[in-house]
Every structure is written in C-alpha cells, then in structure tokens.
Amino acid sequence: MRNAAPLLAVHDLHVDFDTPAGPVAAVSGVSFEIEPNETVALVGESGSGKSVTALAMMRLLGRGATLRGQITCDGRDITGLTEKQMRSVRGRAMTMIFQDPMSSLDPLYSVGNQLVETVRLHNRMSRARAVERATELLDQVGIADPRGRLRAYPHQLSGGQRQRVMIALALACSPRLLIADEPTTALDVTIEAQILELIRGLQREYRMSLLLVTHDMAVVAEMADRVVVMYAGQVVESGAAEQILRQPQHPYTTALFQCIPTPVTDRSAALTAIPGAVPSPHELPPGCRFHPRCAVAFDRCVTGQVPLFPLDGGARHSRCWLSGDAASGRADRTVVTSASVPGPARRRR
C-alpha cells in the first residue's frame, strides 16, 4: 500500500479553543498520513475530535481556535498559509462534505447556480459550458432529470438528493482528497448504503483519496483501507483496516466493534454501548484518557501518559500498555476495574 509519497500528512496536530472557561485542547498531538487513492477512516465516538481534526486540515476552524503542528499537503506545510493562499489548496487539493446536507447548501441559490459557480471557480470556461458540466455532474451523482434539477433549490430536494448535490459540488473542484465528515449520519439506512456506494465509485473514477469520518465500524469495514481511531483528542490506534478489524489492539477499538449496529438494534442505542462518555476537553483524566471506561485498566494506566507504541514494524500503532510488544508491564499489573469485557490481552494468541 505504501509506495507513493503521502498526499497529505498531519504531524503532531494540536488544536486549542478559547472558551470562556479558558483554553481547551480539543485535539492533542494527532498524526496520520493519507496516500494517493487511499481511503482512511477516522473513527471515534462523538466528541473525540474527528471533526476538529478534519476542519483543521482544511484550515476552516473559526476564530478562537489555535492550531499547532504541521499539515503537509504535497510536501508543503499549509498551517502557515494565509486565507488567500489557502484558496488554492481548498477545492483543488482537498475539499470537504459535511454531515448535514441541508445546512451545508446555500438555501438562497439554485443547485445549478452553486454548481456553475464552483465549476467556473476551478476551470476557465464559458457559462454555457459550465452549465453542461454541472448537468454532467448531477448525472454522475445519480440525480434523475439533471437538467431540470439545476433549477431546483435545496429545500425542494430530499436529504439523499442534497447529499448527492454536495458530492457533485465537491467533484466540481476535482479534488485529490475528499474529506467526508459523517456524510450519511443524517440519512436513513438504505440511502446511506447508496451514498457510500456512490462515493466509492466516484473515488475510483476521479482517482481521489478519501478521509471518511465516521463512528460506524460497519462503514469502516465496508470502505476503509486504513483506520485511525481517535479518543478524547488523541489517536489511540491506527493501522491497516484489515488488521485492525481482525485484531484490534486497543481496548477502545474493541469496544467500538461491539457497537456495530445489527439490523434489530436501534442505532442511537448502539452508540451508547460503551459505558460512560468521552471526557470533555476540560476534564481529561490523568494517565490513559480511556482508563475510567476501560474494562482492563490497571494501576499503570491511571498514572503515566501512554505513548503510541509502534507495532508490526511501524505499520500500526496503539496507545495501550497491553498492546503487542509493549505489553512488558503486563506481568506485574493489578487490575483496577473488574473486567467483564474480554480485553485484547486475553484475546491475543
């Protein structure tokens, strides 16, 4: 998989927000890379810092956010670029689609207007030619009667159609990286499958990389080449999707898998399957940030910061004392919580 230079590399990214209660660290020291044509899934529960990371990559965090670290796009660090310079990065190099397609489209302009605007932003072409291209894009994202729909306003479309239009708008930029922040959370299950299928097809056709933000492990299994698992603003595990799915190293990843919704379970109920909640950035626990909710935590987890251990010769990483070669402290551990969930240590051969 790793043959070309990374299209995008995030290195030691920190994002702090100014809040009335003082600065809070929403993202602390996140690093990962995205190769050309690769699909990376960024997973984690609500509040773990996925959207903040994605928005930081686009430099779209609002006022009050401070960003440290490097974000390298094609070898160029974009963290220091001005708004004006960012314009050449946004769209062409990467663009982003969001969770709620209703609020992400400008309600006052027709679909055609927004598409033509975007097409002409990135290509020198006549209006008439841009309208042709807009029609073509709507057709590609599977909108029936694309020519007629150009005149439609966002409120006249269904949720699925709106997300298709959002995708068409992203394609109009011909980006090399598409960041999709929970693109199907607002849609129902049948539409979700269609949209994911559409994204996957277009990704191949347009030769794009995809950063798919999600908290649904079933989607990860379906789509991802590699997985980056985030918890409370940190990466806790990363590696090839196949391996992580087969053999998760971090207890948090394991717990996430137990949340894969089955057709009978209600999705919202499934998301609360890990007892407790992601700590707010104001009150991060000492030691491992996951230890209060971890079934296999022991004394060492409560005190020291846990480093991100490289495993399998650096192909994957896990931020847990119990993972792989790092599990040296296992012998003398004292379990501080009664382990009802089998942890990764027990599962390992």
Place this chain on the structure above:
Amino acid sequence: MVEYALRRALYGVLVIFMVTVFVFLALRAVPGDAVRIQLADAPGVTEEQIAERTAALGLDQPVLTQLFHFLGGAITGDFGASFSDGSSVGGLIADRLPVTGQLGLMALAIGVVLGVVIGMASAVRPNGLLDQSLRLVSVSGLSVPSFWLGLLLVTYLAVYAGWSPPLIYQGPAENLGGNLAQMTLPALALGAAAMASIARMLRSSLLEVLQSDHLRTVRARGAGRGTTLFKHATRNSLLPVFTVLGLQAGGILGGTVILESIFGIPGMGSLTFEAVQMRDYPVVLGCVIVYGAVFVVVNIVVDLMYGVIDPRVRYR
C-alpha cells in the same frame, strides 16, 4: 403572490381608513377652533362673522355628519378645499409630494448605502478598530432624534464653516446645485437612524451567517472573498435588514414633518406642520392619508422583497 399583494393592499386601505377616522376625531378633540385661529389676527372681527365663516366651512354641522361628508369625498378622490385659501387639497399635495419624495429617497439612499458599507466593514473584522469606531457612529445615529441632529448639523456648519444651506427652495430642474445644497443636510439627518440600524442589523446578521455551515462549505470549495462575502453571505443576511428598512422608512416619513419645517422645504412635511398649526382639517387629513398610503406601500414592497431574496418564502 399577486393575490397576496392585493390582499395586503386591501388591509392597507382598511388601516388608512381607520387612521383617517381617528385623526379626524382627534383633530376635533384638540383645543383651538379653526376659524378663531384663522381670524385671530384680524382686528374687529365680530361674533357674527365668525359664525358665518364657521357655517361656510361646514363646521357648524354635527361631527359625524362632517366625517361622513369628508369620507364620501375622499372615496372619490376629493379631499375638499383648504380652509385657509380654498385651494384644492389634492392640488396642494400634488405640488408638495415630489419634493418630499426627493427628500425621503435621498435620506433612504444615504441610510442604505452608508448602513450597508458600515455594517459590512464591521462584520469583516469584528471588534477591530474600524468596528469599534463604527459602532460608536451607529449607536449615536440610533439614539439621536433626526430633528436635533438636523439642528446640530446646521449650527456646527454655520459656526465652524461659516456655511448655511439656502432657505429658498429651488426645484432640482431649475437649480440642481442649490437644490442639493438645501436638501442634503436634512436628508443626512433623516437617514442617520436608518443608517445606524441597518449597519447594526447587517453586522450581526452577517456575523451569524459567516459562521454558518453553508458558508463554510463555500469556503471549503476554495471560493474567494468576493463569492463568499458578497454573493452568499450578503444575500443570506438581507432578510432582517429589510425588516429594519421597512420600519425605518416609517421613521423617515415621520421625520420629514419637522425637518422640512426647519430647513424651509415646501414638501408634504411642512404642509402638514402648517396645516396642523392652522387647524386646516382637510389638508391635515389629506396629508395623513397620503403618508399612510406611502407607508402601506413601502411595507408591501418590503414583504414582497422577502420572496425575491429567499425562494423558501411562500405567500399565503
């Protein structure tokens, strides 16, 4: 939409009717008799002459009879004759309305142009130096009544620049320079409040829109400031600005009554002012009806603008 506009116009007529009746009755309740005020300066007026004049004007009739008489005329477009010189009220208004129209439009233009520029400039860099100073300007524009601002402007210009506007009215066709020299100050004074509230509303509305998801998406596609700010953000901020504009148009109309009198402009405002002083009932009522009609039309136009700006607005 046409149906909606017609229905609104019908309501408007109803409102104007009620206002007319109210003003008619209120005028009668105000102390001071039209005839006595008119003849007050004339020496040696006898009681008989007063009674005669009162009868001639129809003021000896019961109030309700007078009301029905006036309304009957008004429906056919005849507002009667001025008590003071017998000239037709319709003719007086036709002479004066264009003058007030010019003043009102100038005031509105000043308010809208300055208000939009100030509002946008403040929203682009919130709490910057420009924003802070503009906030001061707009707050003072809001809290100062237009007549006082008008007086202040005249006084300061006279004292410090030794310049005062001409007091003899000239139409824009005869002498555009002289006309503007006289009209600009009152237009500024009248437009200040509109400028201030438009600036404030646009600033807060823009700031909110600039944080919105869809604007972030526009930026995510690499759009520049022109597209984000002037196309998407501005139009999305306009609805509340139009609401304010409708209200402020009313304020400007009301303000003309005093400002025209201060600056010696022969428009509807000074006509109304003099007519009230002289208890010239037909002229006052004619002016009230015209002011009311303009206000109603402005508000219908504002409501229809909502639909032009926002495709989601449906008129029912």
